[in-house]
Amino acid sequence: MRPSDIDGETTLLMRRPAALQPKRPSPARRIWRQIIGGFWSFIDSFRDPRLDDYLPPVPDRPAREDTLVCEGGIPQAERGERLLLEVVRVSPEYLRGVAALVEYAEHWHERGPIAVEDGLVHLALSRIRPDQHGEIPISWLERKLEGVPSYVVTRALRRLAQDGAIEVLPAREGDVGARLYEELRGYLGRVKLRRPL
Template sequence: MDSFRDPRLSDYLPPIPERVAREDTLVSQGGIAHAERGERLLLDVVRAPPEYLRGVAAAVEYAERWHEQGPLALENGIVHLAISRISPDRHGEIPICWIERKLEGVPSFIVGRALRHLARDGAIVLLPAREGDVGAHLGRVQLRRPL
């Protein structure tokens, strides 16, 4: 950084990703290259309304902490955040299929593992499915402790 000027936004951003062949990229969930997903995120953040910008700033602090604590903490945090951002049904419950839909691209075994951890920690209660639920074998969640 040039010490004779104010810092620019670009001084804080990762390097611009190089264009590479599709087969040479590391692909994240959903078939989008990690770098491309990050680039889209930067633009989406700038376009976000102010109330979401404040939320993003807080989420960044949590995400940094989860990354420092390791992959399981990150998985649990992502699932807990998703649950905290879903309006429950009239019974105060959230079908697990709604959580999986919100976390599209996250493997179901990761969602299941995080749900078990969150239940053990008292953040949620795992409940059986109700008659008529789609994916009835999955069950439901009741949020006890919002993130």
């Protein structure tokens, strides 16, 4: 401590002690740690795999602002974490369905974002029971895909129609919600599934 005189007043100033540097372990201690770590890695290699070996790393807690820019207000990692928990809760028949769907989803992801969009919309259409006309109003599809932007749905519908997987039909009286517009046919508001997924 040393006194300091500022404007006629005496103030005591304290010096902060220098930060203590952590002591570096000796070379022998470092080698010993590597040997022990290698031994436990060797032992660990003989154990049966755990579920955790196949799962992605536990995500960090997102910053508050991150949640505002993600689809549906939920960060991608958090959606994945919720999905893992939901898979455990579903019935065995849905569990078998999820196992089969994983192969399709991996294939779509390998082909890129357009294939993922088309696969998602095609799957959703395949999981909606048509009305008495054998058609699915686009508003039903958008309700099923809540949180997916409508322009993504529209683009995928156009590509699926070009591919022959679906037929996009004019809206019927009483249909509400988003519709596609074509120069020659006018407003289109319904879908008929031609080729189930």
